[in-house]
Amino acid sequence: MNVSKYEKEFVRLSKYAQKLVTTESDMYRRFEWGLNEDLYVYVVGLNFEDFSSLVERAQKIEEGMKRQSDKNLGQRVATSSKAPSVTKKVRDLRESGNISFTSGQRSK
DSSP states (O other): HHHHHHHHHHHHHHOOOOTOOOHHHHHHHHHHHOHHHHHHHHHHHHSSSHHHHHHHHHHHHHHHHHHHHHHHHHHHHHHHHOOOHHHHHHHHHHHHHHHOOTTTOOOO
16 A cells, blocks of 8 residues: 555544544554555654654655665666577587487487
8 A cells, every 4th residue: 555545544544443543643643653664664663743744754655665676676677688598509509510409418
């Protein structure tokens, strides 16, 4: 669940648990605790002025993590597309006579 959806659900459900989130500080800590662990490690040591600042920062961190992930994925795809495919390597070996598919062993 992304941070925006989590925030909406958290606020909606907190109305039914008013004894658990009596102050904004309680709300802040419980929201922080419920973040996924990748986001939690980035915000746990930081002290924000209020709940909305925490939510905003978590959203920005999530966006940055998604961008980095997309960038890394793009780099992996670009790198793998430059490498010769396995089938091309096998075809080249077969044509050079260094591999035989009939015996299951390399030819010398």
